[in-house]
Amino acid sequence: MLYTGTMTEDLFDILHNTATPPVYRYFSGGSWKESASGKTTSVYSPIDNSVVGILQVVTPKEIDDAIETACNAQREWEQTPLNQRVKIMHLVADWIRHNEQYLTDLLVMEIGKTASEAKSEIARTADLTDYFADEVQSIRGETLDSDNFPGYDKGRIAVIEHVAYGVVLSIAPFNYPVNLAASKIVPALLMGNSVVFKPPTQGGISGLHLARIFEKAGVPAGVLTCATGGGSQIGDYLVSHPKIDMIAFTGNSDTGLAIAAKAPMKQLLFECGGNNATIVFPDADMNLTVKEIVKGGFSYAGQRCTAIKYVLSTPGVLETLLPQVLETIKEMVAMGDPRQDSTKLVGPVISLATAKEIEEVILEAVKEGAVVVSGGHRRDAYIEPTILTKVKPSMNIVSKEVFGPVVSFIAVSDMDEAVRIVNSQRFGLQACVFTKDEGAGLKYAPLLNVGTVQINGSPQRGPDHFPFLGVKHSGVGVQGVRYSLEAMSRLKSVVINKPQ
Numbered sequence: 492m493l494y495t496g497t498m499t500e501d502l503f504d505i506l507h508n509t510a511t512p513p514v515y516r517y518f519s520g521g522s523w524k525e526s527a528s529g530k531t532t533s534v535y536s537p538i539d540n541s542v543v544g545i546l547q548v549v550t551p552k553e554i555d556d557a558i559e560t561a562c563n564a565q566r567e568w569e570q571t572p573l574n575q576r577v578k579i580m581h582l583v584a585d586w587i588r589h590n591e592q593y594l595t596d597l598l599v600m601e602i603g604k605t606a607s608e609a610k611s612e613i614a615r616t617a618d619l620t621d622y623f624a625d626e627v628q629s630i631r632g633e634t635l636d637s638d639n640f641p642g643y644d645k646g647r648i649a650v651i652e653h654v655a656y657g658v659v660l661s662i663a664p665f666n667y668p669v670n671l672a673a674s675k676i677v678p679a680l681l682m683g684n685s686v687v688f689k690p691p692t693q694g695g696i697s698g699l700h701l702a703r704i705f706e707k708a709g710v711p712a713g714v715l716t717c718a719t720g721g722g723s724q725i726g727d728y729l730v731s732h733p734k735i736d737m738i739a740f741t742g743n744s745d746t747g748l749a750i751a752a753k754a755p756m757k758q759l760l761f762e763c764g765g766n767n768a769t770i771v772f773p774d775a776d777m778n779l780t781v782k783e784i785v786k787g788g789f790s791y792a793g794q795r796c797t798a799i800k801y802v803l804s805t806p807g808v809l810e811t812l813l814p815q816v817l818e819t820i821k822e823m824v825a826m827g828d829p830r831q832d833s834t835k836l837v838g839p840v841i842s843l844a845t846a847k848e849i850e851e852v853i854l855e856a857v858k859e860g861a862v863v864v865s866g867g868h869r870r871d872a873y874i875e876p877t878i879l880t881k882v883k884p885s886m887n888i889v890s891k892e893v894f895g896p897v898v899s900f901i902a903v904s905d906m907d908e909a910v911r912i913v914n915s916q917r918f919g920l921q922a923c924v925f926t927k928d929e930g931a932g933l934k935y936a937p938l939l940n941v942g943t944v945q946i947n948g949s950p951q952r953g954p955d956h957f958p959f960l961g962v963k964h965s966g967v968g969v970q971g972v973r974y975s976l977e978a979m980s981r982l983k984s985v986v987i988n989k990p991q
């Protein structure tokens with residue numbers, strides 16, 4: 492079925508031709524263009540495998556042209572008074588809000604998020620954009636006197652400012668194609684960079700809509716490009732391009748490693764995979780813990796880098812916890828078509844192929860001794876909310892990032908063993924600890940080698956001004972409003988040597 496959301500106006504008409512399904516243009520140098528490649532890639536809805544639209548695959552020459560234009564436009568953009576860049580970003584937020592329903596419907600169709608999750612992504616993106624635009628006004632430089640350092644007198648003063656890197660390549664993932672695009676594009680633009688935006692294939696149509704909103708809000712021609720095409724088709728060329736100064740990427744860790752290897756000496760800001768653990772102390776509030784496990788494990792069908800993937804506790808605690816989790820799944824989760832209000836948390840995963848891969852990993856775990864106590868089956872691109880017990884940390888179901896609605900229960904002899912398991916993993920995004928004794932939680936948190944430890948709450952990125960980071964293969968650098976603004980700029984020092 493072709494996406495037929497109701498358009499409130501003609502704003503987005505320019506994005507595509509009138510064919511069915513529509514072929515989308517790419518955005519470069521301030522215009523919406525047909526690619527000379529003649530190559531396209533279709534975007535299939537995970538709901539029913541219908542074609543939502545067709546993206547063009549841009550050519551290397553078109554990428555060269557876009558990046559050259561971005562380089563030239565950046566100089567003037569950085570000189571544009573900050574108050575004007577701020578005004579444009581507030582307009583972006585307004586345009587996002589104005590088109591909230593349209594963008595929500597599109598997201599549901601394109602990536603299979605439930606309607607409430609999609610709506611929340613759009614609203615969150617508008618709020619985030621406003622917050623960035625407010626926060627950037629408090630980013631300021633400093634001056635340093637030379638005589639603080641032994642052996643120096645007052646002869647020099649350093650004036651230190653935040654300046655742009657130049658051209659930032661922003662690569663967004665399918666699971667938040669609007670929000671995790673804006674979380675890179677907005678701070679990059681506010682700090683005076685120009686941006687080459689590479690949307691995911693699924694989510695690419697939403698990404699083009701976002702680019703159109705930036706254009707409409709007044710981002711000058713050339714400052715933002717939206718280059719479409721599959722990662723395997725245009726990714727290498729983009730990330731290794733000599734005129735890209737910085738790469739901001741969200742996606743899986745293997746892709747992150749491959750990008751880093753092809754982008755020597757470029758600035759990197761990466762949010763990669765996670766297999767976040769929940770550690771339950773015997774004194775935990777079981778009601779709260781159970782709800783957070785179900786929400787944290789199954790929201791957006793487990794397709795969040797912050798989703799809970801395994802639960803660690805002693806056998807006695809797991810025995811209490813498990814029946815309550817199974818009961819709560821019945822209340823909080825209803826798998827189904829994400830367009831229906833009756834569907835709760837679990838719609839389809841992003842594609843049939845991904846669903847088959849997840850099914851394989853579940854079957855493999857079962858072969859190795861795990862037991863399915865809930866779910867475990869696949870219907871087309873839908874994976875039932877699944878709970879496994881008797882899981883070992885070395886099994887792929889835990890040690891790989893399984894981007895689907897699957898939570899594994901692992902029995903440990905004590906909390907020290909739980910720490911060892913978390914710290915032995917390849918990933919280090921977040922972990923959560925449930926205990927009524929917050930003091931004990933605070934003592935325990937530093938032992939866990941992850942970017943963030945949540946005490947009595949499931950892993951999550953928000954609120955979006957909190958620092959968000961991963962260690963080990965989970966990421967490079969720190970995001971979160973102020974942290975992203977700082978990460979999207981470098982320091983430039985001008986030293987005034989006073990006349991002797």
Ligand code: G3H
Nearest residue numbers: 795796797950951952953
């Ligand atoms: O998938 C990665 C996202 O950054 C997770 O964000 O915790 O708000 O769902 P979230």
